[in-house]
Amino acid sequence: MRTRPATHVATDDVVQPFSIERADVRGRLVRLGPALDGVLAGHAYPEAVATLLGELLVVAVASAGALKFQGTLSLQTSSDGPVPLMIAEYRAPGGDEGDTAPARLRGYARFDGPKVAAALQDGPVEHSTMQRLLGKGSLAFTVEPTPGAERYQGVTALEGPSIVESVHAYFRQSEQLDAAIRVDVGGVTRMDGSGRSQWRAGGVLIQRMPGKNYLERNDDEWRRALALVGSSGRFDLLDPTLSARDTLHLLFPEDDLRAFDPVAVEARCRCSRERVDMVLRSFPASEMAEMVVDGEIAVTCEFCHAHYRFVPADLGI
Numbered sequence: 011m012r013t014r015p016a017t018h019v020a021t022d023d024v025v026q027p028f029s030i031e032r033a034d035v036r037g038r039l040v041r042l043g044p045a046l047d048g049v050l051a052g053h054a055y056p057e058a059v060a061t062l063l064g065e066l067l068v069v070a071v072a073s074a075g076a077l078k079f080q081g082t083l084s085l086q087t088s089s090d091g092p093v094p095l096m097i098a099e100y101r102a103p104g105g106d107e108g109d110t111a112p113a114r115l116r117g118y119a120r121f122d123g124p125k126v127a128a129a130l131q132d133g134p135v136e137h138s139t140m141q142r143l144l145g146k147g148s149l150a151f152t153v154e155p156t157p158g159a160e161r162y163q164g165v166t167a168l169e170g171p172s173i174v175e176s177v178h179a180y181f182r183q184s185e186q187l188d189a190a191i192r193v194d195v196g197g198v199t200r201m202d203g204s205g206r207s208q209w210r211a212g213g214v215l216i217q218r219m220p221g222k223n224y225l226e227r228n229d230d231e232w233r234r235a236l237a238l239v240g241s242s243g244r245f246d247l248l249d250p251t252l253s254a255r256d257t258l259h260l261l262f263p264e265d266d267l268r269a270f271d272p273v274a275v276e277a278r279c280r281c282s283r284e285r286v287d288m289v290l291r292s293f294p295a296s297e298m299a300e301m302v303v304d305g306e307i308a309v310t311c312e313f314c315h316a317h318y319r320f321v322p323a324d325l326g327i
């Protein structure tokens with residue numbers, strides 16, 4: 011993370027790191043527009059399912075800074091409800107792509123349409139949506155770092171009324187972090203004059219910095235930062251007319267903020283014909299032969315819906 015003041019203003023599809031110096035607080039503001047819409051709009055998700063996946067995507071982007079890594083962070087829910095699986099994946103910039111390359115975002119939700127509709131008949135979507143759609147299960151954080159570093163995974167139960175509550179429990183129990191996150195997801199009218207709406211999301215994560223002993227920690231300032239995050243209005247994080255830095259000043263109007271260089275985010279899948287070829291070749295030839303239908307093996311990426319077709323000769327069978 012560069013530690014000089016930001017040299018340009020970012021508006022959308024961006025992670026804006028910042029600090030509140032007097033409160034010993036670091037944070038990350040996340041604003042997603044076209045990148046989120048690109049992940050969600052390509053699937054026929056019911057609105058409530060798209061909203062849940064959007065929340066998980068924002069949490070993945072925001073949490074990457076708190077967990078301090080370079081590589082890929084995946085969040086995955088596994089549960090017994092109408093939405094048994096959700097995956098949000100954030101790939102940090104770096105490595106061969108260089109520090110200025112955008113971070114990459116992708117996500118996917120598996121759902122049972124009739125069961126989702128039945129679950130939502132019990133009351134307003136906003137009330138305990140996670141419990142009604144996901145049911146009982148777990149949330150896994152998986153870090154795949156750069157080559158040579160050790161892979162890490164942490165798991166927590168899906169608890170409370172929202173994804174955010176489960177993440178708070180994970181931070182407290184697994185990472186022992188003083189951290190809090192606020193996330194909002196919704197549809198906002200496009201600014202291109204078309205009158206159509208697009209998915210947008212915003213989130214802010216604040217983290218209390220370690221290093222000071224108990225007597226030196228400023229509890230009042232930390233509680234004040236928590237209150238400001240908790241009291242922010244829904245549209246504060248979704249407003250497409252505000253830049254990321256303007257949003258920060260709206261959230262923390264009386265604080266001396268320091269903004270660092272933002273990180274751009276784009277919707278981009280990791281799949282490729284070469285990757286699919288490698289996965290198929292990991293199966294025994296007899297199993298690959300059973301996959302052949304009408305003279306070919308057809309594979310569709312669940313994340314981006316890209317289609318790949320192979321004839322047996324392509325795979326040496």
